[in-house]
Amino acid sequence: xxxxLLRRLLQMLLVIFLSAAASxxxxxxxxxxxxxxxxxxxxxxxxxxxxxxxxxxxxxxELDLNLPIRFTRWLIGQPRGRIIIGGYEFFGDVQIGxxxxxxxxxxxxxxxxxxIVTGCKEPEYLKDLETRxxxxxxxxxxxxxxxxxxxxxxxxxxxxSRVEKTVKLAGYSILLSLLFGIPIGIYSAIKxxxxxxxxxxxxxxxxxxxxxxxxxxxxxLLFSIIPKNAGLFYLPAGSSEAVRDYVVPGLGxxxxxxxxxxxxxxxxxxxxxTIISISGWSRFVRASMLEVMRQDYIxxxxxxxxxxxxVILKHGLRNALIPFVTIIVFSLPAxxxxxxxxxxxxxxxxxxxxxxxALGSYDYPVAMAILFITAVLTVIATLLRDILYTxxxxxxxxx
Amino acid sequence: MAEAxxxxxxxSILTDEITTPARDxxxxxxxxxxxxxxxxVSMIIILAFMVVALFANYIAPHSPLQLNSGKGFLPPxxxxxxxxxxxxxxxxxxxTDTLGRDxxxxxxxxxxxxxxxxxxxxxxxxxxxxxxxxxxxYKGGWIDNLLMRFTDIVWAxxxxxxxxxxxxxxxxxxxxQAMNGLLxxxxxxxxxxxVGVARIVRGQVLSLKExxxxxxxxxxxxxxxxxxxxxxxxxxxxxxxxxxxxxxxGMIITEAILGYLGxxxxxxxDANAFFITSWGSLLLDGQVSINAQPWVLxxxxxxxxxxxxxxxxxxxxxxxxxxxxxxxxx
Numbered sequence: 004x005x006x007x008l009l010r011r012l013l014q015m016l017l018v019i020f021l022s023a024a025a026s027x028x029x030x031x032x033x034x035x036x037x038x039x040x041x042x043x044x045x046x047x048x049x050x051x052x053x054x055x056x057x058x059x060x061x062x063x064x065e066l067d068l069n070l071p072i073r074f075t076r077w078l079i080g081q082p083r084g085r086i087i088i089g090g091y092e093f094f095g096d097v098q099i100g101x102x103x104x105x106x107x108x109x110x111x112x113x114x115x116x117x118x119i120v121t122g123c124k125e126p127e128y129l130k131d132l133e134t135r136x137x138x139x140x141x142x143x144x145x146x147x148x149x150x151x152x153x154x155x156x157x158x159x160x161x162x163x164s165r166v167e168k169t170v171k172l173a174g175y176s177i178l179l180s181l182l183f184g185i186p187i188g189i190y191s192a193i194k195x196x197x198x199x200x201x202x203x204x205x206x207x208x209x210x211x212x213x214x215x216x217x218x219x220x221x222x223x224l225l226f227s228i229i230p231k232n233a234g235l236f237y238l239p240a241g242s243s244e245a246v247r248d249y250v251v252p253g254l255g256x257x258x259x260x261x262x263x264x265x266x267x268x269x270x271x272x273x274x275x276x277t278i279i280s281i282s283g284w285s286r287f288v289r290a291s292m293l294e295v296m297r298q299d300y301i302x303x304x305x306x307x308x309x310x311x312x313x314v315i316l317k318h319g320l321r322n323a324l325i326p327f328v329t330i331i332v333f334s335l336p337a338x339x340x341x342x343x344x345x346x347x348x349x350x351x352x353x354x355x356x357x358x359x360x361a362l363g364s365y366d367y368p369v370a371m372a373i374l375f376i377t378a379v380l381t382v383i384a385t386l387l388r389d390i391l392y393t394x395x396x397x398x399x400x401x402x
Numbered sequence: 403m404a405e406a407x408x409x410x411x412x413x414s415i416l417t418d419e420i421t422t423p424a425r426d427x428x429x430x431x432x433x434x435x436x437x438x439x440x441x442x443v444s445m446i447i448i449l450a451f452m453v454v455a456l457f458a459n460y461i462a463p464h465s466p467l468q469l470n471s472g473k474g475f476l477p478p479x480x481x482x483x484x485x486x487x488x489x490x491x492x493x494x495x496x497x498t499d500t501l502g503r504d505x506x507x508x509x510x511x512x513x514x515x516x517x518x519x520x521x522x523x524x525x526x527x528x529x530x531x532x533x534x535x536x537x538x539x540y541k542g543g544w545i546d547n548l549l550m551r552f553t554d555i556v557w558a559x560x561x562x563x564x565x566x567x568x569x570x571x572x573x574x575x576x577x578x579q580a581m582n583g584l585l586x587x588x589x590x591x592x593x594x595x596x597v598g599v600a601r602i603v604r605g606q607v608l609s610l611k612e613x614x615x616x617x618x619x620x621x622x623x624x625x626x627x628x629x630x631x632x633x634x635x636x637x638x639x640x641x642x643x644x645x646x647x648x649x650x651x652g653m654i655i656t657e658a659i660l661g662y663l664g665x666x667x668x669x670x671x672d673a674n675a676f677f678i679t680s681w682g683s684l685l686l687d688g689q690v691s692i693n694a695q696p697w698v699l700x701x702x703x704x705x706x707x708x709x710x711x712x713x714x715x716x717x718x719x720x721x722x723x724x725x726x727x728x729x730x731x732x
Contacts, residue, residue, distance in 0.1 A: 014551060022558045026567065033571035212651070212710040214658045217685065217703040220692060228693065336560060343562055344659060358563060359663065362570050374567065378558045385557070 011389070015382050020078075022378045023141070027074050030367050037064045037150055037365070058102050058125075062135070064150070067127055068100035077147070077371075080140030084133035100127035146372035151364045152357075158372045162354070168243050169341035169353035175269065176276035177334050184281040185324075188288025192323075193315060195293065203285065210282030219275045219348040226271060238271050239264075241350040272349040276342055284330060292323040325396050332388040336380040340373065428639075434723035441719025444712035451709055455513040462507035463495070466678050467671055470494075474502035478697050485694050497697045499687060508679055509701045515584065515667055515680035516709065519657040520650040523591040528646055530592070531599025536638075538600070539607030540630050550604070553597040565590050565656065569665040582668045584677060587660065591653055599645055606638040640724035647717030651710040658682040658706050662689065681706050 038060060041052055061067045065076065075081055085095040101123040111117045139145035146158035153161050191200040210218075223240045230237040236253040239245060245259040245268070257264050295301065296319050304318045305311075341355030350356070354373060361369035435441050454461060464470075476491050476498040477484030484490070490497065496505040538549040568590040572578045578586045610616065611634060619629050660666040661682015669679040681702040688699025 014554070018551065018554045018558055021555050025555070026559075029567055029571045032575065208711060208714055209707070212707045212714055214655050214662070214685070214703065214706055216659065216662050216689075217699075217706070220689060220699065224692065224696075340560055340563065343566070344662075347663070359566065362566060370567070374559070374563055377560050377563060381558045381560060382554075385554070 011386055015386060018382055019379055022382075023078060023375055024074065026371060026374050026378070027077065028070075030371060031070060033365075033367070038066065039365070054103055062102070067102050072099045076137060076140070078140050079142050080137050080145070082129060082132060083135075083137050085130050095128065095130040097129045098126045099129050099132070101125070102127050141372065141375055146375075147368045149366055149369050151366035152361060152369060158368050161357070161369060162372060162376075165352055165354050165357050166339065168351060169346070169355065170338055172269070172272055172276065172346070172351060172353055173334070173338045173341060175273045176280060177338070179273065179277045180280035180284055181331075183277070184284035185288050185327075187281065188285040189292055189315070189320060189323075191285065192289045192292035192296065207282040207286050210279060211286075215275070215279055215342075216344045216348055218279065219272075219345055222271055222275055223348070239267055240271050241268075243268050243352055272345055272351055275349075276345050284327075287330065288323065288327065291326050292319060295319050295323040298322075325392070328391050328395060329388050332384045332391065333381070335384045335387075336377050339380055340377040427636075431640075431720075431723040435719050438719040438722065440715045441723075444716040444719070447708060447712040448716065451513055451705075451712075452517055454510055455517040458510045458514055462504075462510045463493070464504040464507045465673060466503060466507040466511045467673055468503065470498060470502035470504070472502070473498055474500055475695060476502075477695075485696075496701050497695070499695065499698045500691060505698055505701050508684055509681070509705055511678045512681040512684050512702060513705065515677050515682075516654050516657060516706070518584070518677070519587065519591070519680075520654045520709075520713075523588045523595065523653050524646055524649045526588070526592040527596045527599055527649060528642060531596040532603050532635075532638075532642060534596070535600040535603025535605075536607055536630055536635065539604035540611055540626070540634065546604075549600070553600055556594060556597045559594070561594050561656075562659070564594055565660060566663065566665060568593070569660060573665075582670055582675070582677060584667055587657065587666055591656060595649060595652075599642070599649075602641055602645055603638055606641055607634055610634045610637050643724060644717060644721050647713060647720050651713035651717075654681075654706060654710055654713075658685060658702075662686050 038057065041057070041060065058067070065073050068076070072082065076083075086093045101120075102125040103123070104120045105122040105124050106118050107121050108116050108118050138147045141147075144159070146162075148155055149158050149161055187203055191197075191203050194200055226238045227240040228237075234252055236251060239249070239251075244264050245257070248256055248259050250256050251267070254263070257267065296315075301314060301318055304314045309318075339354060340358070341351075341353040343355035343359055345351070346353045346356040347359060358370055358373045361367070361373070473491065473494070475484065476488055476494050478497045479490040479492045479495050481490045481497075484497070494504050494506070496509065499505055499508070534549055534553075538546040569578075569583075569586065572586055573583065577589070580586070616629060616633055619633050624633070657666055658681055661680050662685050664683075664686060666682040667677060667680040669683045670677070672678075684702040685699060685706075688695070688697075688702065692699055
């Protein structure tokens with residue numbers, strides 16, 4: 004057991020490291036970045052950006068360092084300068100980047116102008132890193148500072164301000180989906196081919212077929228825009244609370260930021276997320292329940308003369324919910340990462356929207372932090388699932 | 403098969419068994435499938451969309467790129483008065499968008515991308531996933547361990563976050579420019595999703611390779627590759643086909659979502675291009691003007707829902723047909 008856990012933890016670390024490297028490499032390839040706009044300004048404005056300015060900006064964002072060095076500094080905050088062992092200095096003069104590259108603009112085959120780097124005017128050495136500000140590395144929870152959205156402020160602060168909203172949104176919807184999804188699934192399994200089963204099966208299919216954003220837009224249209232224009236009771240859509248007081252017919256004036264205001268804003272996005280999850284989860288419970296109910300031990304339980312209630316709840320449901328562990332556990336990353344689509348549609352200030360916003364505005368430290376934390380949570384969820392399986396189902400052993 | 407021993411020896415079944423000619427497993431499944439009404443209707447819908455996608459240039463009443471000046475914002479033909487007071491024009495059955503382009507023609511052309519997005523990545527996914535799963539499950543040992551750790555890494559990324567990051571990072575590269583970004587879209591979808599198939603196939607192989615017929619094949623000296631492809635693979639085909647039917651609608655929905663976020667295919671203005679627009683980008687166009695021109699959003703949204711629903715029902719039917727024991731449990 005201990006050996007198994009240790010091995011899994013090691014594998015987990017490897018997976019996390021590799022996924023961090025993969026996402027870092029992807030963003031390294033991404034266009035744009037802090038200097039993209041500056042280069043364009045340089046050509047039109049009278050205030051020219053000097054080479055020295057460029058070098059300073061590149062240094063701030065560590066763009067002057069080679070990829071492996073940048074990556075390890077981002078990941079674990081190393082190297083920070085010369086390596087000193089027992090009074091001797093090592094690798095102080097190893098070139099690790101370029102402060103001022105020699106750039107040349109040439110015309111490529113398709114006739115467009117391209118800037119290419121041909122050499123290095125002023126190389127950067129390992130010892131030069133000593134004077135720099137270094138983050139502690141993301142593995143120690145230091146995600147650096149935001150480039151754009153809250154320029155210069157720590158990423159953790161930005162994420163901290165948004166994570167609560169996402170946890171609230173995702174938490175309520177997961178809770179409600181469990182509350183409704185499981186009973187609906189059980190009921191349609193027990194009453195298979197009944198009217199209830201047919202109705203819910205059709206609804207669930209439709210729920211999973213509609214793209215989530217379309218569903219969200221329709222909900223906004225039906226419960227927010229149309230009733231508002233008609234002067235009826237409506238639910239406000241957009242953001243998590245209002246900026247100024249507003250009047251809802253039938254409810255009177257709602258004070259911005261009050262409890263009522265928050266609840267009113269929460270209803271629509273939670274409803275959308277919940278209905279989508281219910282359609283998937285109830286199908287899952289139904290399938291698993293049907294599978295279990297045809298097992299021999301259910302027949303045995305019935306033959307013993309147990310009441311149907313007990314057969315279903317104690318013998319059937321308990322076993323039917325074992326595969327459900329996967330779904331519950333994988334809600335963990337969703338709780339943090341949020342629902343990009345739903346949050347975007349409802350302008351919900353949560354993590355999913357922040358991620359999309361960060362990538363759109365080239366705020367890579369923020370995007371990387373979210374991606375990294377979500378990946379770590381997914382890996383943890385995988386381990387948790389495997390452990391929980393052995394707890395709820397003693398037939399499964401560690402191997 | 404294994405259940406044959408349990409069948410009570412009723413004469414009518416016996417005679418049935420004698421009179422029924424031996425049929426291939428897949429042929430058998432096909433007969434079961436076409437007895438399923440929902441699956442047949444789904445197949446007809448899918449076939450219709452395929453025809454539309456292939457022959458969009460013949461079917462579409464207008465060029466999807468033609469700007470009809472003075473005829474923008476037209477509601478669908480049967481609407482007498484649209485939200486902006488304009489009347490529908492019979493020439494534009496589903497109305498026109500902001501620039502006066504025919505919505506019906508654009509939706510018909512959009513079917514091309516969605517059908518391609520449904521099938522091509524699925525094909526790659528099945529190919530790669532089956533090979534990896536088969537090899538890793540059959541060989542076991544360190545190869546299995548390595549391949550499975552690799553799938554763990556891919557698994558660790560939440561799908562949508564990964565698609566978005568790939569689409570944004572590689573958009574400006576050669577890969578992202580090819581086929582208006584479609585190639586990148588296919589690649590991104592395939593890279594994330596082959597993992598699921600590999601795991602399913604591996605699980606199948608792990609249980610199949612312990613079966614007697616594999617042992618028998620090994621006894622008569624069959625090579626590993628023969629056992630894998632001729633003995634194990636056909637038996638694992640059922641779950642693979644079912645996965646395919648579930649993957650296709652997933653791909654179509656993902657394309658729509660990415661298109662909605664502005665990350666899918668770039669709509670082109672080149673009249674000779676095969677892929678002009680996609681349902682995803684049409685949804686994005688429609689969402690902007692949802693109040694004034696809901697038809698621009700509704701037309702592609704209904705198409706996406708319809709095709710996804712058709713594939714879901716077909717997948718359901720396939721599951722029942724390929725694995726009769728599972729009938730009614732899904």
